[in-house]
Amino acid sequence: MLSKRIIAIAQGRALLPRNRAGAVALSRGWSVASTSARVAQFHSSKLLQAETIKVPQMAESISEGTLKTWHKQPGDPVEADEEVATIETDKIDVSVNAPSAGTITELLAGEEDTVAVGQDLFRFEPGEAGAAAAPKEGVPETKEPKPEKEAEAKIEPKEQPVEKAPPPPPPPAREGGEAKKEIKEAPKAAPPSKPKEAAKEIEVAPPRVAGARTETHVKMSRMRLRIAERLKESQNAAASLTTFNEIDMSSLIDFRKKYKEEVLKTQGVKLGFMSPFAKACCLALKEIPGANASIEGDSIVYRDYVDLSVAVATPKGLVTPVVRNADSMNFVEIEKEIAALGRKARDGKLTLEDMAGGTFTISNGGVFGSLYGTPIINVPQAAVLGMHTIKERAVVVNGQIVIRPIMVVALTYDHRLLDGREAVTFLVKIRDYLEDPRRMLLV
Structure with missing residues (x-):
């Protein structure tokens, strides 16, 4: 018998037991071995992955x-x-x-x-999402031949949808109409679970009492802590001084009104006041290089380029993304870059590269209604320009009292780098460029 088995194996023929019990036992043995191998393979691959x-x-x-x-x-x-x-x-x-x-x-x-x-x-x-719960590819699943249980499993899904709740007891013959009405309204008697949970939460929440003196302690975020540290560093390090001036915005408003629709249609960006202010600052910085400088040790670093920091308010605090090489851009290019940085700031997508550096800062508190203000220098920069809201005021022009849209602007500067004469001259140049935007074409 042993020699016959060896010859059969060599010829590739399988020798199975002749009786059915032996065949079932052998198939079960293969199934157990296959399942054990499959489980071992699954765990080893999971550990490796x-x-x-x-x-x-x-x-x-x-x-x-x-x-x-x-x-x-x-x-x-x-x-x-x-x-x-x-x-x-x-x-x-x-x-x-x-x-x-x-x-x-x-x-x-x-x-x-x-x-x-x-x-x-x-x-x-x-692995593919949800692959942990799915069977692994290439590993065959073998099942024990259990005819009775398989038949039950096939029948059971068909029977489950047929199952119904026991019918309600039949109503008395004399009150058939009322009984029908009760059966129709029965589903409405059980309210959904969500409203119950919501009602429970409302009941648990303590009611606000008029005149109550409550306090809420909120841990400062890392960004807010850093902002506080930087602002205090600025006050301690820089010899800050602020000078003010007024800008008649009539020409700039007319310029924007004339071209904003065309720019929006052709360039896909809104023409605002930030781009003229940015361009005017870049031109003034070329003429007063000290406002674009910084102190490093016992040296002053002057730059022949302008990386313009634009202050943007976000829910987590004030950030200052940088418009690189703003001095080489025109109005539309500046507007596009500021709009892109503003979107990234609001979405929390700013990177460190977006905020690194910066040689001069513009802060526009006017969008929130600020009339006057003294901005704080973004150290190690030399100065910061503060824009404010536009208000119509009575002013004297050529001996006549007229109504003009006026914006108050503020320049806070580091007196260690800029003398008063240079700082005031810088702000006056910005005013002159903005009161007649055509001047910017002559520089």
Whole structure:
């Protein structure tokens, strides 16, 4: 018998037991072996595929941040480059994205924890989204031949939809109409679960009492702490002084009114007041280079280019993205760049490169209704221009009292770099350019 089995194996023929019981036992043995191999293969591949994602490098000057939000939880599928977490730093919010499609398996830090660059952040299993729950490709699934149970499984799904709640007891014959009415209204008696939960939350929330003296303590964000530090640094370091002037905006308003529709139609951008102010500042900075300088140690650094910082208010605080080489741009190019930076600031998408550097700052408090103000210098810059709201006022022009739209502008400057004469001359040049925009074509 042994020799026959050896010969059969050599010839590639399978020898199966002749009785049915032996065949079933042998097939079950193969099934168990196949299942064990499949489970072992699944676990080994899962261990090999698991990855640990670390806190990414954010910038040379940033070594840690606060884990602000987890956008995914263990078991959640993710797509490639989908945001998993947000880390708040003192300058920007950094997004941590999934390197590829897969499933989050474990979170290694909690919200509001301080995390350092290179620290383990979460574990991740690569693969198609939701693949962890699906059978692996290439691994055959074998099932034990259980005819009775398979038959039950096939019948059961068909029977489930047929199951119905027991019918209500038949109503008395004399009150048939009323009974029917009750049956129709029965479903309305059970309110949905969501309104119950909402009502419960409303009941739990303590009512506000008129005249109550309540206090709310909110932890300062890293960005707000950094802003506070920078503003105090500016007050301590710079010898700040502010000078004011008034600008008759009549010509600039007429200019904008005449061309804004054409620019919007042809260039796809709104023509505002920021581009003329930016251009006027660039021209004035060329004539007064000290306003475009900074102090480094015991030296003054003068620049022949203008990287214009534009203050933008966001829900998290004031940020100053930079328009690079603004001196080489025209009105439309400046408007496009400012609009793009403004969108990125509002969406929280600004990068460190967007805010690094800057040689001069413009801050427009006029959009919020500010009439007067003394802006704070964005150190190590030498000066900052503050724009304010436009108000119609009675002014004297050629001996006549007329109504003109007037904007008050303020220049705060570092007296260590600029003398009063230079600072006032700088602001007067800006005023002259804006009161007659055609002057900017002559420079």
